[in-house]
Amino acid sequence: MNYIKRNLEKIVSQVTKEYPVLLVTGPRQVGKTTMLQKLMEGTDRSYVSLDDLNERSIAKTDPELFLQLHKPPVLIDEVQYAPELFTYIKIYVDKNHKPGAFWLTGSQVFKLMQGVQESLAGRVAVLSLTSLSQAEISGGTMKPFTVDLEDLSERQKEREQADTREIFERIYQGSMPAIVSGINSNSQLFYSSYLSTYIERDVRELSDAIDSLKFLRFITAVAARCGQMVNAAEIARDADINQTQAKDWLTILETLGIIFYLHPYSNNLLKRLVKTPKLYFYDTGLVCYLTKWSSAETLECGAMNGAILENYVVAEIRKTYLNCGKEPYLYYYRDKDAREIDIVLEHDGILNPIEIKKTANPGSTAQDNRDYFNGLQYSGQTEASSNFIVGLDGEIIQCVPTWEIAYASNERNADTVSIEVCHPDETGKFTDATYRSLVQLTAWLCVKFDLKEDQIIRHYDVTGKNCPKYFVENEDAWEMFKDNVWDAVQKK
Numbered sequence: 001m002n003y004i005k006r007n008l009e010k011i012v013s014q015v016t017k018e019y020p021v022l023l024v025t026g027p028r029q030v031g032k033t034t035m036l037q038k039l040m041e042g043t044d045r046s047y048v049s050l051d052d053l054n055e056r057s058i059a060k061t062d063p064e065l066f067l068q069l070h071k072p073p074v075l076i077d078e079v080q081y082a083p084e085l086f087t088y089i090k091i092y093v094d095k096n097h098k099p100g101a102f103w104l105t106g107s108q109v110f111k112l113m114q115g116v117q118e119s120l121a122g123r124v125a126v127l128s129l130t131s132l133s134q135a136e137i138s139g140g141t142m143k144p145f146t147v148d149l150e151d152l153s154e155r156q157k158e159r160e161q162a163d164t165r166e167i168f169e170r171i172y173q174g175s176m177p178a179i180v181s182g183i184n185s186n187s188q189l190f191y192s193s194y195l196s197t198y199i200e201r202d203v204r205e206l207s208d209a210i211d212s213l214k215f216l217r218f219i220t221a222v223a224a225r226c227g228q229m230v231n232a233a234e235i236a237r238d239a240d241i242n243q244t245q246a247k248d249w250l251t252i253l254e255t256l257g258i259i260f261y262l263h264p265y266s267n268n269l270l271k272r273l274v275k276t277p278k279l280y281f282y283d284t285g286l287v288c289y290l291t292k293w294s295s296a297e298t299l300e301c302g303a304m305n306g307a308i309l310e311n312y313v314v315a316e317i318r319k320t321y322l323n324c325g326k327e328p329y330l331y332y333y334r335d336k337d338a339r340e341i342d343i344v345l346e347h348d349g350i351l352n353p354i355e356i357k358k359t360a361n362p363g364s365t366a367q368d369n370r371d372y373f374n375g376l377q378y379s380g381q382t383e384a385s386s387n388f389i390v391g392l393d394g395e396i397i398q399c400v401p402t403w404e405i406a407y408a409s410n411e412r413n414a415d416t417v418s419i420e421v422c423h424p425d426e427t428g429k430f431t432d433a434t435y436r437s438l439v440q441l442t443a444w445l446c447v448k449f450d451l452k453e454d455q456i457i458r459h460y461d462v463t464g465k466n467c468p469k470y471f472v473e474n475e476d477a478w479e480m481f482k483d484n485v486w487d488a489v490q491k492k
Contacts (some may be wrong), residue, residue, distance in 0.1 A: 002181055006035045007142050007323035008129055013039065015125035015325070016100035020093040023079075023104045023116060025130035027257035027282070028198040031177045032105045033077050045103070049077035056081050056125065072101035080106040086119035093123050093277040107202065108255055125325075130257070131175035131283045133319040144328070144330060145320045147345065147352045171312045172296035174285015191289035195219075199256065206252050214241055218249055222259065223290035225359065227275040227307035227314075229334075230261070250279075257282065262314060265331035265344045265351070275336065278332055280311045282319075287311065310342060310356045313421060317343065317354075337461065339410070355466065386420035393403030394433030394442055402448075409462045416457070417445055421468060439481070443488035453486050 001180070008024075014037070015022055024032045025101055037047065050056045059066040059082035067088055079085060081343070089102055104124075114125055135142035140158055143151075162170070166291045173458050174181060174187065176194075184190040203209055217373040219237035225235065236246035253259045261277035287308060293299040299308065314330070321328035333341040333353070343354035385406045389397045400406040408418035423430050430438065442456060458478065471478040 002178060004031075004130070004132060004136055004181060005139070006031065006137055007133065008127060008325070009035060009039060011127060011323075012036070015127070015454055016088075016103075017122065018099060018389055020097070020099055020104055020190070021089060021102045021104065021120055021123040021124035022100070022104065023120075023124050023126045023292070025106050025257065027131075028202070029176055029178060029194060030109045030131045030257075032107075032129050035077075036103055036105065038121070040075060040103075043073070045073040045075055047075045047077070049246040050081040051078050060084050067092060072096075072098065074101075075103040075105070077105050079104040080108045085115065090119045090123065093120075102152050104346065107257065108206065112441055127325055128257075128320050128322045130315075130322055132177055132315055133323060134170065135320070137170075137175070137180055138324075142320045142323060143328055144287060144324050145317045145345070146347060147354065163321065167205055167295070167309070167312070168300040169296040171284045171308055172288050172293065172299055174288070176283060176285060179285065187285060188289060191286055194286070199258065202256055203249075203252055206255065207248065210249075212224070212238055215249070219253070219258075219468065220290045221249070222253065223281065223287045226281055226287050226304075227310040228278060229275075230279050238388050250445040258286070260315075260318065262330055262332045262343070264345075265333050280314050280317055280318075284312050284315070304433055306357075307362060315357045317345075324364075355431060363439065386418045388418070390422065390434055390435055390438050390441060392422050392431055394431075394437040396437055409459065412457075412462045416462075417449070421425070422466075423470070428471075429474070430470065435481075439484045439488055442485045443492060446485065446489050453482055456482050456485060 012022065012024070024036065033049075040047070048055055050059060051311070055066070058069070063084045066082075066085065072092065078083070080251050093101060100381055102144045103327075116126065133142060138159065139326070144150075176190070178184045179187050179190055199219075200212060200215065201439075218235065218241060221238035222233045224238075225231070230250070232243045232246045234391060235250075236243045239246065241249075250259070254261070256344050259279055259281055260278060261275045264275060288299060291304060292301060299305060318328050318330060329346040331344040331346065333339075333344050341353045342356045345352040345354060385400055386408050387398065387400045387402055389399060391397070400419050405413050406418045407413055408420070411414075419438065419441065421430060422434060445451065446456070459465055460472045466472050471481065
């Protein structure tokens with residue numbers, strides 16, 4: 001096996017010199033033990049796992065004897081199985097005052113933290129390890145993400161640029177070390193085993209009464225809603241469980257380090273913010289498995305592409321902080337008028353808004369976009385549609401009658417007719433054929449509904465999003481378009 005160097009190694013080495021106890025938390029199979037065993041090579045540190053039932057029994061029934069058998073410096077794996085050890089570790093630490101005496105790992109974060117707070121407060125450094133970050137996969141190092149342009153420019157020089165297809169291949173593959181390293185070449189088989197062997201087993205330890213089939217339906221329903229605000233009622237309905245169970249099982253998934261939340265940004269001056277968090281997975285490969293995408297290509301064109309791309313980006317940003325031993329101050333913004341910012345990064349008291357967007361499927365056809373909208377009714381991922389779509393060759397497809405509401409413009413859905421426009425590349429500039437059809441279609445709608453020139457608006461004018469990209473970034477082109485439309489109106 002080729003070991004993949006982890007960015008957290010530097011922090012582990014640093015805190016080992018300063019703290020008597022190090023606790024590395026994180027879900028199973030993300031490489032906690034592998035990383036620490038790599039770092040203890042050539043040292044006198046011993047290793048013991050509480051997955052071993054004999055060792056676990058001694059640790060629980062006679063913790064003092066256990067520590068005599070496994071003298072520090074020692075790595076104790078899956079320490080959550082024997083919280084009885086914490087008091088005796090405290091006694092040893094207070095008596096000997098040796099930095100780096102105990103390395104501990106655990107995969108049940110909340111359960112572990114309870115024991116740590118009660119017995120080891122002030123004596124332990126707690127670090128979180130997630131599945132691999134893209135920087136680790138690429139062999140690079142990573143600082144916490146910032147929006148500083150100079151920093152971003154330097155980071156760009158160190159990375160190879162990836163196109164959209166490569167990004168979705170990364171998303172589909174996931175970030176579990178066993179898959180990335182090539183130990184397990186069949187991702188479907190890996191995730192099937194991962195669910196039944198690890199997640200389900202750990203869930204049973206935290207919740208006695210659990211139905212395996214219902215839990216599978218539950219975690220699948222959760223995966224289908226990645227990047228969305230948590231709706232326990234909908235999840236419960238899809239999983240055939242009650243809301244209380246859904247909330248309890250969500251807590252378990254968070255406890256196991258499978259999911260995390262992005263909470264809404266608020267302060268005392270903002271009174272209209274919703275309070276429901278958004279839900280994300282650390283590993284997008286697990287999401288793809290659960291939601292049954294067959295390939296990166298189908299995922300890229302599918303109804304979940306925007307949501308899962310957002311999940312990927314949010315998780316990567318979060319990982320850059322955790323891998324440096326820092327807690328990220330990440331939020332999202334959404335008010336009751338549905339105005340939304342994907343990420344709000346708070347740094348030194350400054351709020352940095354970040355928008356995540358797969359630019360309107362560059363190169364896709366009108367039919368591709370029509371199929372995307374149509375697929376949403378089956379995925380239940382979100383509500384999105386458009387009255388019309390204009391394609392790359394100037395073709396026009398009507399998706400929703402003009403007398404019905406299309407979900408495109410948030411609070412303006414009820415009094416607008418929406419047009420989705422295809423473009424060939426990431427500049428957002430339309431082909432000549434697309435532009436001509438767009439002008440004529442817009443002019444026809446102006447005549448049909450007796451609209452004035454100032455009633456022709458962009459998605460940007462309603463939501464603040466960079467859409468349509470070319471008309472937002474090129475104001476002169478937008479003004480020219482409106483002039484061209486009005487010239488066409490006069491001729492009708």
